Amino acid sequence: MKVDVQEVGACKRRLEVEEGPEVVQQAWERAFARVQKEARLPGFRKGKVPRSMIKL
Numbered sequence: 001m002k003v004d005v006q007e008v009g010a011c012k013r014r015l016e017v018e019e020g021p022e023v024v025q026q027a028w029e030r031a032f033a034r035v036q037k038e039a040r041l042p043g044f045r046k047g048k049v050p051r052s053m054i055k056l
Helices: 021-038
Strands: 002-007 013-018
Touching: none
Parallel strands: none
Antiparallel strands: 002 013
């Protein structure tokens, strides 16, 4: 992971964070799994909404 901090003002900082695609993909998968457990959509039971419907 690469982190770059730039001073923008007296009380402001700008952060740039770079991470590899495999780490980002794993984070997306975990996030979708959490959302999918609680997702409610007419026609589907709670937690049974397909990922393709959530990604829309």
